[in-house]
Structure formats: C-alpha cells, structure tokens
Amino acid sequence: MSQIELSDIFNVDREGKPTIKIVLFGPPMSGKTSMLTVFNALRRMENPQTIVSSLTKIQDDSGRTVFFDQGVFQTPPFRGKKFDRLRYQLWTVPGEDRHKVQRDIVMKGVDAVLIFLNFENVAKGQNESIIKEAKETIGEKFGSKIPVVAYINKSDLPAEDRIDKREIILFLIDEGAIPDDKAANLVMTGSCLNARNDLLAMLTSPKRDDFFDDDNQLSLDKRPDSVWLIVRPIQKLTQMAVEQRLEYVQNI
Ligand SMILES: Nc1nc2c(ncn2[C@@H]2O[C@H](COP(=O)(O)OP(=O)(O)O)[C@@H](O)[C@H]2O)c(=O)[nH]1
Ligand SMILES: [Mg+2]
Numbered sequence: 393m394s395q396i397e398l399s400d401i402f403n404v405d406r407e408g409k410p411t412i413k414i415v416l417f418g419p420p421m422s423g424k425t426s427m428l429t430v431f432n433a434l435r436r437m438e439n440p441q442t443i444v445s446s447l448t449k450i451q452d453d454s455g456r457t458v459f460f461d462q463g464v465f466q467t468p469p470f471r472g473k474k475f476d477r478l479r480y481q482l483w484t485v486p487g488e489d490r491h492k493v494q495r496d497i498v499m500k501g502v503d504a505v506l507i508f509l510n511f512e513n514v515a516k517g518q519n520e521s522i523i524k525e526a527k528e529t530i531g532e533k534f535g536s537k538i539p540v541v542a543y544i545n546k547s548d549l550p551a552e553d554r555i556d557k558r559e560i561i562l563f564l565i566d567e568g569a570i571p572d573d574k575a576a577n578l579v580m581t582g583s584c585l586n587a588r589n590d591l592l593a594m595l596t597s598p599k600r601d602d603f604f605d606d607d608n609q610l611s612l613d614k615r616p617d618s619v620w621l622i623v624r625p626i627q628k629l630t631q632m633a634v635e636q637r638l639e640y641v642q643n644i
Pocket of ligand 2: 456
C-alpha cells in the first residue's frame with residue numbers, strides 16, 4: 393500500500409486537518425468540566441502550540457454545564473513527519489437526566505468515548521445508568537469500532553466515601569464497554585482536584601524556575617504524577633482511535 397496520510401483515514405475539519413472527536417460522557421458532578429479545564433491549563437503550560445482553539449463552555453449562571461464544553465488540541469508533529477499532526481476535539485456532556493437530548497447531539501459523530509465516572513458512594517446508580525445510556529446511544533460499535541476507556545474521578549476521597557472499583561469494572565464488562573482481559577489497561581483512576589492543586593503549587597512556587605524552562609514552558613519530566621493520571625485516559629483513547637482506523641484501512 394502506498395503511504396497513508398492521516399487525512400485519508402480520519403474526518404477532516406473545516407481547515408482540512410485530520411480530526412478525531414472524543415466525548416467525556418458521565419454523570420453530573422463527576423468532574424468532566426474540571427478535567428477539560430485542567431487539561432487545557434496543562435497544554436498551555438507545557439506547549440501552547442498544541443492548543444488549536446480556546447475552550448468553549450456552555451453553562452448556566454451557577455457554572456453547571458447545560459450543553460457542552462469543548463476544546464480542540466493537536467498532537468506535536470510526529471517524529472519523522474510520516475504523518476501530519478492529528479487534531480483531537482474533547483467534548484463534555486451535561487450529566488443531568490433532563491439533558492439527554494443535549495447528550496445525544498454531542499455524541500453525533502463521536503470517534504472515541506471516555507466513560508467518565510465518579511468515585512463518590514452516592515454516584516453508584518448514576519454511574520451505572522450513564523454507562524447503559526452510552527451503550528444504547530452508540531449501539532453495537534460501543535467498545536469495538538468506537539473505542540472506550542473508563543476513568544473514575546475523585547480518587548482523593550477517603551476510602552469509606554468511595555465505591556468499590558471492582559464493582560464498577562464488573563459492570564463495565566457486563567455492559568460490553570470493556571473486554572474483561574483488558575480491564576486493567578482500560579479502567580483508570582485519578583483526581584482532577586489533585587492535578588489542579590499540583591499545577592497551581594508549581595505556578596506559585598518560590599522555586600518556579602526549577603519547573604519551567606527558558607521558554608517558560610513546563611518540562612515534561614516535571615509533570616506531577618497526579619497530572620499523568622488525568623492525561624493517560626485521553627492519550628490512551630487517542631492512540632486506540634488511531635490504531636482502530638489504521639487496522640480498518642489495512643483490512644480493505
Ligand atoms: N474531591 C474532588 N472533587 C472534584 C474532583 N474533580 C472535580 N471535583 C469537584 O466536583 C464538582 C463538579 O465538578 P465539575 O467539573 O463541574 O463536574 P461535571 O458536572 O462532571 O462537569 C466541583 O465542585 C469540583 O470542584 C476531584 O478529583 N476530587
Ligand atoms: Mg460540566
């Protein structure tokens with residue numbers, strides 16, 4: 393096969409750039425908007441050139457998402473320039489039951505789903521119903537042609553306030569979101585709160601210069617563990633979406 397360009401296998405945006413659409417799909421108050429906000433701040437600190445367009449947030453006066461948040465980012469240039477840069481759009485949904493119509497609209501044309509769950513005890517039922525809804529909305533491509541990664545947020549909460557991770561994993565497997573042999577790889581945990589606090593601490597530290605290089609960019613080797621944990625699900629999904637597409641063209 394002759395050389396494949398990313399624009400041959402992905403949708404292109406209005407500027408003709410290959411783009412994938414990732415939706416953070418989860419119950420209300422799980423931290424989806426926080427995740428996007430922290431991710432955007434991190435990209436700005438580490439490499440502003442990876443931000444394609446600034447964050448859009450459609451919220452009510454109290455800061456609740458009523459339609460979506462959206463940010464567009466791009467990978468750094470691939471080594472060897474075999475491929476163009478890949479753009480990835482991150483979208484969140486409003487999690488409340490009454491916003492089902494908005495969620496359906498945001499899910500149109502989705503390429504990969506981040507099932508965004510909440511560790512809080514009280515969220516057990518909400519987590520389960522949103523997993524079911526994601527599966528219903530996407531249909532048979534759920535977890536196959538449309539890759540799925542699950543992330544459980546608020547790992548900072550004390551153990552007695554958290555639901556049992558194994559129970560969530562079993563539920564995800566039962567619903568076909570995650571194959572059982574891949575659960576260890578595809579179900580991740582983290583805390584947007586910790587990530588945000590660790591980034592803020594570096595920004596305001598008297599030793600700021602230890603973290604930022606001469607261009608005032610945060611060096612990758614200084615990225616705190618808490619921040620790696622929230623970047624991983626997005627990175628993994630992007631990688632899975634690319635692999636999925638490449639496999640698809642190779643089978644034509
Ligand atoms: N303890 C804790 N609280 C969090 C975390 N992430 C977000 N929150 C809080 O959870 C609430 C809902 O967050 P938001 O991002 O608006 O959730 P969304 O409804 O899913 O968009 C806010 O009060 C956040 O400060 C976390 O990792 N740990
Ligand atoms: Mg929100």
